Amino acid sequence: MRIDIVTLFPELCDSFLSASILGRARAKNLFEAHCHQIRDYTTNKQKQTDDYPYGGGCGMVLYAQPIADCLRAVQRQCAEQGREKPHVVFLTAAGQPYNEETAKRLARYDAVTLVCGHYEGIDQRVIDAFGDEEISIGDYVLTGGELASLVVADSVLRLQPGVLAEEKGYQDESYWDGLLEYPQYTRPEVWEGRAVPPVLLTGDHQKIDAWRGAQSRTRTRLRRPDLYEQWCDTHPLTELPKWKRGENMRLVKTDDQWDQAARLFAEGRYAVCEKVSTALYLDTLTPENCRKELLQDRENGWAFYLHYTKNVVDGMVGVCHKTGRISHLFVTAESRGRGIGSKMLDFARKKLPEHPNPTLTVLDTNIRALALYRRMGWRPEGVEAVYDPQKQPGAAVFCRELILRYQG
Template structure:
């Protein structure tokens, strides 16, 4: 996989790209992570990439020409199959809310290009004629698109084969199954009087899997019940949920 990030602040990305899972995936050539400063494509002596908006108003708007030129430069240097068209992703608050299912979809792509903006916004022609996707990581506004892009990239790269030390880790993550993840424990078996659940040290793997599934259902019911509307649930899951709902309902005062 190749990922290119168009940004005015490449140094924000390079530090993240060289550490932890992303750094290891880069070293193993699992993913190619590149930054492009689109200020280099400003085409004017002042290297300006923004201008005041037509019609007036506060703030500055990113011009289309540097962005288009930077993307075209990346495409010209791409060595992949000419039939493969990269997904060009605009990070912005107006975009589709990012989810694990989108991460899994993007993880199957060969080439992704992220555009990280600053200032008031983008010239609308960038949205209309260049990008293929607009993504938002939540209902809030940040100074620029770098942190959202890095968040998305991290979630995509960790899904690449060989990126994680344990290939089953990504499969059982929260949201990957449609549910929140079950609780984890490790040594010591007792810490300050708090013990690891007996089932986890029983050695009975079938019972452990049942316990973990029930815990995932319970945690999702308590913290993110909205996820249950779209999660893939078995008839057994639904029976467990019905029992959990009965157990958590406050007892009615019959006096």
């Protein structure tokens, strides 16, 4: 790959591309890099590159002519090497947000030219004439485009074959698969009273990979819910956990089963509402009150099922054949993370064959449940209710109860 940077500070860019990992790769000719001084292409004696903007305003704007002549020179050089016409990127505050997907796309070009803006920007006419795209590395403003161009160059060049020692070196990192990277640890095993997670010391790579995957998903869910939502949409659960020996679902019929369902309902509802509801409301979530609610739901057409593992109740779910709705999906705290929730949701959906697109509701603060539902083919359709502390006595945090419909 060949990368060119058009800039007023070529020495700054060149020194970066000649240092550390990129510097070693450049010395091995794993990529070709050139930094061009815009002033070398000016036609005035003063080597002036900018002037006041038409229409007034503070600051200066870079001329179109020297940048255009520089880009033409780069095009000629690429043609002489037998390369395709370079893909030209202008680094501007008005560009499209940059991310890892863009880096992977740019890495597939044979030649990329990055143009650094300065002052109040670049004459739009040269961007229109030569630019293939505009990129912004973030919602903030820099004094010049050099740092932005180096960010793009670094993220693109590190993807070139041989630049990193192993391909896994970037495939496990943040954003590669849409998630943030799992936490990393090195020696000593205990530092200032803080120990390395025991699973990393087992040597069991299957367990380590599972732990890292869970950590990556949790970190992304908590820190970047926007990324996590995208990841859920692009990584559906194509295979559900298999039912194990001793696992089964039973319709709630006996008094003992209603008592167990009420206890599970109380525990699950408390866990969901603990961070968004007042203590006064949470105090009402007793097994007795929940049993009354379940029995009332039964009168309105609901049926409830308990999940058993070796005759121990560890989950519940409800379905309504009248409305095609699924609700009361709860798993005991000690049984979470075993795939019981996904199996019960699939079970409940299949219990409603007369409703090919059933619905359910979930609080928008319950990100973990939302992620599971999205990965299993459920999509937001509307809002069931809004809980506002200013209006509802039991609400402590503003949140919404979303309606999700199964889309497959």
